[in-house]
Amino acid sequence: MAEETGNQRYYRAPCPGCGAPVEFRSAQSTHAVCPYCQSTVVRQGDTLARTGKMAELFDDFSPLQLFAAGRIQDKPFTLIGRLQYTYPGGRWTEWIAALDGDRTGILSEDNGAYVFALPFDLQRTAPAPVDLRVGATSAFAGQSYTVTSNEQVALTSAQGELPHLPELGRPFAMVELRNDRGLVLSIDYGTARPSAYLGRSVQLEDLQLTGLRAESAKDEKGRSFNCPNCGSPVTVNLADSKSITCGSCNSIIDLSQGIGGELKHATQDEPVRPLIALGSMGQLQGAQWQVVGFQHRMGSEPGDDEHFGWDEYLLYNKKRGFSFLVDAEDGWSMVKPTTGAPVMAENGSSATYLGKRYQQQYAYNAETTYVAGEFYWQVERGQKTFNRDFANGGALLSMERSTNELTWSSGSKIDSGAVATAFKLDARKDMFKRADALPVSAASGLGCGTIILIIVVIIILLIILSTCSSSGGSGYRSSGGSYGGYSSGGGHK
Known part of the structure; x- marks a missing residue:
């Protein structure tokens, strides 16, 4: 029968499975699940027909x-x-x-x-x-x-x-x-x-x-359970977690199918110690963030055997969701997944997003080599992607591509001192400094005479190198890491 509550008109009929009332509040709804017996019912005029039973x-x-x-x-x-x-x-x-x-x-x-x-x-x-x-x-x-x-x-x-x-x-x-x-x-x-x-x-x-x-x-x-590898207690803290690591044996545990059945896990050796401890709280960009996950990743340019590494911290704020704090050799950055997809030039040299144009800085293959903590996607050791990093001044844009998904993230560079202060690690501030620090700032405590002497020495060295250089080139390559590469899912994941 049809009923009204205020301005809301809805339809109610007994469930053909158990007799409990099943309501339809929208005229667009054709099916419903009985909240009492889980029967799947289809609306046919003024009656309901049972078509099966829904899983829990x-x-x-x-x-x-x-x-x-x-x-x-x-x-x-x-x-x-x-x-x-x-x-x-x-x-x-x-x-x-x-x-x-x-x-x-x-x-x-x-x-x-x-x-x-x-x-x-x-x-x-x-x-x-x-x-x-x-x-x-x-x-x-x-x-x-x-x-x-x-x-x-x-x-x-x-x-x-x-x-x-x-x-x-x-x-x-x-x-x-x-x-x-x-x-x-x-x-x-x-x-x-x-x-x-x-x-x-x-x-x-x-x-x-x-x-x-x-x-x-x-x-x-x-959401507590025993680690399927070592038996130690593991507690899941986040609503969206699909992977977690055991704090005792470092195994990666797959939560994507729930925790009620047999849990899949993968062991990890040689743990990497993050600079910022899991669980740490920090104030960044006007919000309080908690470090809930950490992964170490390695990269290499196509056709190049040389590898470089970087760290990514997964941050969580109840109102803002998830962001990534990235620690790469060329500096710190804070990024988060984009909702839309930038338009990239055919040759990959640039990308445009929300009216801003970014120039490509790096293109490389990436692999996850170690993870710790909780993740809202199903993270695995050995996950591989192809990444492109773009920049427009301090604004950053990163693309990550796997077989079935293409994901983007955007954000900006962040001062290493601000990161240390945010997580109350000022006593270890020197450990946060990266290659993006300007020579002048690094030498701010030096006198003018010392700085002039350094410049003179550099000029002399350049003259010597120019006379001794061979025709083979310098072989120099930047080993910049990802601005926000991550192994997650696009879409609804």
């Missing part, structure tokens, strides 16, 4: 929950459903949002942040997934997009009411495209006629959400 939800400890309400573009919405998908790299969640009567949107995870998307008319037949290769460009409704993710996914579980329901467990293609204006276009091939959604990055605090999940829900359940 994977508890991701999200702050979101059914019937949380907020505002987008100054219009109200309510979360009425949830879909959980799996793909080779883990899981992610999409929340169905009911807007102004006949429309539904999607609030989805995106690299530790969120994207709010609305239905989008492609204005042409959706290309076959095989034709949307990662890195290729395609135009829709007059806008150019870059394919950033092309994965085979499957619906694992669902909750609430849903505008469509793919067959449980059946793999289908999900393609994601992004552009240099920060737009995210998702094409879902889970139905006979592919559906599309177009969205932008959002902060949960900007959505003015009410009815969020209580913090105590996470504390009461906890």
